[in-house]
Amino acid sequence: MAQPDPAGPRTGRKWLVRLAALAVVGGIAVAAVQTGMVERVLGPDLSDTGSMLDDAEEAGVVEAPTDAEDTSAPTTEAQHHQATLVEAEDDRLFAIVSDRPPSDVPYEVPAAAGQTMSTMVLTPRPQPYDMPSLERLGAAARLPDGSWLLNRSVVVGRGAELRVQEPGATLRLASGPDGFAALVAFKGTLTLSGGPDAPLTVTSWDPAANAADTERNDGRAYLRAVGARMDLTEVNAADLGFWSGRTGGVAWTGSAGAPATGSANHVRVERGHYGIFTSRVNDVVLNDATLRDNELDGLLLHRETAGVVATDVTSTGNGRDGVTATRGAERITLTEVTAADNKGNGFRIDGSPLAAEATAGGASTAQGAGYTIERSTATGNAEVGILAVEAGGLNVRDNTVSGNRDGIVVRGVTERPAITGNTVDAAEFGIAVRGGIRNAQVTANRVGSAVIAVQVTDASAAVEQNEVRAASRYAVSLVGDVTGSSVTTNKLGGRGLAALDINRVGITATVGITANDESRWTVDRDELRYWRDYAADHPLLLLWLLILVLPIAARVWHKRRRRLRDDHVHPYVNVPPGPPVPGNSNVITSVGRPAPVAPRPMPRPGPRPPVPPRPGSEEASATVALPVTRVTVVSGKGARK
Template sequence: MTAGKAILLGLFAGFVIVVFAALAIIASPLWMPPTYESTETAPVVSGRAYPGNPDQEARLVRAEDERLVYVRTVSSAARWRVDDLDGPYRLHTSPTLTLVLPARAQPYTMVDLLSLAPDTLVRQPDGSYLLSENIVVLGGATLNLESADGLTLRMQSQADAFVSIVTFGGSLKIAGTPEHPFAIQSWDAGAGTVDTSTNDGRAYLRVIGGNASVQNASLSSLGFWSGDTGGLALTGTHPVTGFDAATDAAEAPAVAGARLLPSGALANGADPVAPDYGYVSAAIDNVTVTGNTFGIFVSDAKGVTVRDTRISGSLVNGLVFHRFVTDSVVSGTVSSDNAIDGFAVDRSSQNVVFDGITSERNGRDGVSLDGQPLALGPNARGTAVDLYGDNRITNSTLRDNARYGVEISGGRNVEVSKSRIAGNEAGIVVNHGTAGVSISDNVLTNQVKQAISIRDTVSNAEIRWNAITGGDTGINVRNAGAVVQSNRITEVSNHGVSLVGKVPEVKVSGNAIGGFGAIAVWNEEATGGVVALNDFSDWRPAATFEGVVRTIFQPLTVVWLLLGLLLIGTALTRHGPQFGAFRNPYAEHVPLTSLTRGVVSRDSLSRDVVGGGS
């Protein structure tokens, strides 16, 4: 092979290699078949870890429960065992005393407390008041902490002791003004600041039965470990026994004000008293809650209203409706930057309305609604297997939460409507056999994965009139029943709607689906379901290998490529003396001057003549 042929062959081989390499690079991500993106394949998001000491704090919670049962028992016995007992009194409850406020017609006020506890409610140089003993409000009594001047109550909370304010069927009222809220905070006197550590317990407020009214107030850095001791708790009761205060009675300091009872003697022989009060009710209005363990914790309550309140920085959840909370409304309230959920409704709570709330930047979900039964079958306590529900979220904003904007786990008759949901891992997730859920008129924007996900035996779900923009998938239905109708889906990057598993009761119709994913409605791994009359005019299919090949190899492109290959092939295969080497194409047309100088001398002509003559 000549050098020219070798060069041409090398050029041809290089050209072919470059073309096929470019095709491989372009098409490499396109060989995989289209799939759907599941939220369950991502790492589990469980919120930010609790910073305290679980073992120590759990023991302190138990001790607090025992102390309260002891106070209730002794207070009941004191009515008939102590002569001339009239008005408030104190009990030995290690490590601090407990001031008991019994029933009376007039509310107890800050003025009364200063008179009853001059040594344990002390005005500080900055004008605040430091409380260093527990207060218990019995049924028929009201503690009214009210000030128009913005009073600050600091509750002792340090390594050796913390205090609490608890009502037993009584009422608690806390009120300031919009300009001057009434502030309550934990206080570490040694450090001269609020108590941010829960390891050794922390001051808290709790209303057991009765009624609570908190308005124009600020609550900060309260509570530890449990919901009952979590900061501001509105609860029922739990039977606990076993507190023993007599061991430290001799060491209790004498204080002025209310009478100190010989509590050890009163407790002997007295049985724990069952509470004679039921549900708690509460009205919370224009309250700022910052840095509590649970921002606000509610259980066994009816008719709770929370309005225009701000909850942030909680070590667990923002607002919790735990067990048996019914007929309650939360409106105009913001819950943000909490370690787990912004708002949580647990099993057995129902008829709860969230209207105009905002839940953002929480460590797990914006709102969590759990309507599953408390038991799935026969059980030791005979608990019913009922579903709970009739909960609603309307006109709300749920954004930038680490996992879901809303999670609905079981229950019945749940509604999410007219809300704005943005920037979560998934917008609305419905699972665990929810029976009847309506998701309508919502605006869902830029979720990481799915805007709406209906899965795992959910039935009778209606998804209508929602506007969905961005994200991997607009609506995902897996092993569930749903009507997906009249939604507008735009700018999704994988599928507008994906159907997976057994979906015989699914109907997808009347939706306008736009985006640039592989397939607008993906149902290749689904059995059953009806997909009809959807508008795909704004759908731009994503590139596939076949599509790339068709785009590159247009008919005219193929013609020119073949002509080029034909010319190169001809140059390499023709034989003959005139082929096979590079030559000057004008070799036969060179000027004469290049062959001779073009000058004939006289001498040469003379010699030719003479020679010729001879």
């Protein structure tokens, strides 16, 4: 008779435990995916980086570490070397501006230990300095091709003025493995200008290679205003800057008591570390500027930048964002600005406070305010066309946003951002209002292609008079706590699960929905696409499938295995008790010799087998043939197998 396998139940239980563990692991994976999705939507947490300001920082020479600089731990020797060079530049400038000038005439400061290039300091005088003046001081030389070579670093001191007016000329700043020249105005005035159709070109220059310096790891020449005024007109700047914002290429920086200021008109900045960098400035005007192919951001408006007006600026092909306003920058107006084909966002505005509570440096807890992006274009950027985080007083109006992953995303705790009159196409979200926004105005926008045209998540917004043409899942989607939101008088067109998604609205949320035109919406009848989109909108569905379906499937599989095992017939089940049968080598006698028996057919189910005879009876003494697979021979010396 077949015997049950005692290991069977244990094996089944093991498989159940394994599958339950798989369900838990799958749940964790789903949670991780959800976390990744939230991080992609909301972006990284911007925590406080404020620190105590030292004397040099108050003077505007150095700045507190921020997200605008490469302040992460160096990962290579070259990065460490660049950071060391920035510190050396800070020390050099601070030593110059903090000491009393040794004379009232220009003077030279020898190179410090480890440096190879001295510094010429210009002191105040009635008339401005120019390139011939620098040549007489030994800080510049005229090259045979008519260009100028700045062979020393130059500091335009307090009250001094340097004017370089050279239409069609080239100003080359010495830069190479042996050192680099920096042109810095410290509380003075620096003017660089060319002429119409004859710009002044400013570039780094490696005399040994007879070419521009393209190697950033050993430092590179740069332009900078420190608490000064710097004006650039008809200037092309190329191959400048390294490592930090203040040494990033073309930079306006200041201090709390002496903000920098100036302008850039009809300029082009390319192949720099940054394009244009500002920090602690007031009232900088940018007009008709092209910022392209820079290593990081094209235009970076950094901490305590205020009153910047940028008009007709193009920022394209940069390694990070096209235009960025970081924490502490406010009152920014961007008009007719194009951000295209950048590897990050087109526009990124961050108005979040510098600190959430008291800090050693006393950083402000106030939210930034006063941001306008109008009549601008964001196209072909890898991430979001226009991204705004906790930006108070935000106006995004009459812009064209297309070819980005997401179109316009506004998030964070702030009041009444206005998103009006924009034309948007996006690969995923067209317009998204998320994470604490209150009373947003999303009005009169036109959204072409997008997976979800307009989404409001854990925020409140008035979505009114918008036109959605070709959404592929939802025209308008409301998710979470959207109390106070309204969706009215919109034209909703496209094809997908629904024109208006309210299935994920919070239980206690109240929303007003009236007078929307859904006549151009087609409910998607493709079952595969329907369930794909449904699963994408309900990612916890996978978790429930793992928790519920897999254990049930495992139980069914285990029962099937046990049934198949019970149906398996033991190979000797058909051998009856009795005397040896000739011809059957699988039957042995009581003395251990095989006795062949003729095969017999399988018996049909019958009555229960007879009770075994009592020991000592005649039946028990009869020779019985038993099926065995192993024989034990007993001798006087014991058992041997």
